[in-house]
Amino acid sequence: MNERLKELRKELKLTQQEFANKIGISRGNIGAYEVGKNKISDAVISLICTKFHVNEDWLRTGNGDMFIEMTKDEQIEEFIGDALRNEEDSFKKRLISGLAALDENGWKVLEDFLDSIQKKERD
Structure with a gap:
């Protein structure tokens, strides 16, 4: 999941700091998630999916499209x-x-x- 998080952030063209600011956590946590040092909590996954319209199944498993199509x-x-x-x-x-x-x-x-x-x- 750490690689997909990094892929998502890069797709959004955000630095770790910008990404962290948008979901209200520290930049250090984003860095630790991306290198696999820390496990991403369900609460952070939910924040990411809600804020960026990310397909939770894709983020967790790699299945499906990265984003959920908005009406x-x-x-x-x-x-x-x-x-x-x-x-x-x-x-x-x-x-x-x-x-x-x-x-x-x-x-x-x-x-x-x-x-x-x-x-x-x-x-």
């Missing part, structure tokens, strides 16, 4: 949650706030605008 709704929910939690005064947060404030007419204007952009791209 479009789950992807949107995660994007919005991350933007609201982690972004101060970013464009992403302002955009979400602006979308939340739209009335029906505003949604129609936005839809027409996006349709016109897509039509130009197809032509």
Whole structure:
């Protein structure tokens, strides 16, 4: 499992420190897991699988795909949650706030605008 943990971290393009920060444990623990010095606890496996949408069977045994496919709704929910939690005064947060404030007419204007952009791209 230690090799798969390292493979996962590299696939995510994270350092040991960044990976550890995202799941709330020390960098030293990640290093010890990756070299096989320490056994990964069930709680840490659960954290990893939840945070990174990892297939637990793959992490434990190597069977199946590395990641669990997220639905479009789950992807949107995660994007919005991350933007609201982690972004101060970013464009992403302002955009979400602006979308939340739209009335029906505003949604129609936005839809027409996006349709016109897509039509130009197809032509």
